[in-house]
Amino acid sequence: MKIGVPKEIKNNESRVGMTPAGVFELIKNNHTVYVQQDAGFGSGFFDTDYAVVGAILVPTAAEVYANSDMIVKVKEPVAEEYPLIKKGQIVFTYFHFASSEELTIAMLESKSICIAYETVEETDGSLPLLTPMSEVAGRMAIQQGAKYLEKPIKGRGVLLGGVPGVPPGKVLVLGAGIVGIQAAKMAAGLGAHVTILDINMKRLRYVNDVMPSHVVTEFSSEYNIRRHIKNHDLIIGAVLIPGAKAPKLITRDMLKEMHPGTVMVDVAVDQGGCFETTVATTHENPTYIIDDVVxxxxxxxxxxxxxxSTLALTNVTLPYVLKLANLGWKAATERYPDLSKGLNIVEGEIVYKELAETFNFS
Known part of the structure; x- marks a missing residue:
């Protein structure tokens, strides 16, 4: 199969869909790999690294798409990439369709085969291709939240770990999945007091078993959320419903109950966000303020x-890329039920139930 790795062009997206090591494995399996020049530069992988393992380097994304049976990316295609996608072409990437009707319609019209990393699902309900990026995002949520709590950036002026004689900051984590647990781990490591909410008692029991005593668990309810937002400094939104929009757990009116300078980090933004006031931002302009809440x-x-991130992502995507390349998408999804869950759109038809329900497509 001919596989293409274009350069990511979303704002401040420096990851790449495949490392040179991944390309090496594909070529070893007798596949041809087209890599756009400088595609890996932002991740620290250079054209010479790809060339030495046998990749064919091409100057433009148009050439990558034109020559490839399957496109391996990181983020969803943006508007200028829509016309490059061919009928019957496999596009394997993070799509997060539920957050964009425009993208959904564009992919339907392209008649391509859209396989979403985030909905590949194993029999135990785990999401193997979402997990490593959730781990990164969960840890980064605390790193970024701690920074934006600083007063010069309009935060409350709280040091999460506190100092002797001064209590630590308080972190509220909504959701005890991969993101939530990684966020709680990082916050606890800094010395913050952490409260983690979820409706899944099995997850809460797990958190209670593995976390230190300054991480406490509570059942998630609107009552408990409203109670905690009044005295927590950093709030992490870490709720995920695979393939569907995230529920709005914090509403606009709740902001007025928070301390001025409270920071909210919405890791669920790719799925529409779990705060009513969430608007997707970029690394270039990462924050905004509503009712004195960052x-x-x-x-x-x-x-x-x-x-x-690129190394962590390729670690988990490469086995699936090899299955698709070796068998073709039909045989691969028939043989591997976890991969079949990744099918969202097939040649103009939505085949993922939660996506169809999100936009009321029949």
């Missing part, structure tokens, strides 16, 4: 640490 809603948080 919102950080960057839609590609792991893109800020592309070397780490």
């Amino acid at each position: 919102h950080y809603c960057v839609a590609n948080m792991p893109g800020a640490v592309p070397y780490t």
